[in-house]
Amino acid sequence: MLLRPQANEQTNRQTVRITLTAARIASWAMPADLKFLVVMALVTPVLLVSYRYGVRFTAIGRLLNGPRSASAGAGSPQGRAAAT
Numbered sequence: 001m002l003l004r005p006q007a008n009e010q011t012n013r014q015t016v017r018i019t020l021t022a023a024r025i026a027s028w029a030m031p032a033d034l035k036f037l038v039v040m041a042l043v044t045p046v047l048l049v050s051y052r053y054g055v056r057f058t059a060i061g062r063l064l065n066g067p068r069s070a071s072a073g074a075g076s077p078q079g080r081a082a083a084t
Contacts, residue, residue, distance in 0.1 A: 018043050
């Protein structure tokens, strides 16, 4: 069994954020499709930032993705040269 308590804690926080946001707008008078888009627009930036600073370059990120360098990512010239 692989133990990743920090990753599970991060997932739980994200689930709570999404659920609370959806609960707050549940009573709004608008179509469900539009409510879904509102929830995604509000929650996605928060989740991306939390992934960037809470997972990507931490021990969890190394466990999930292997070692990475913050300066030599895929978008940098060094990262592209290393990938080819």
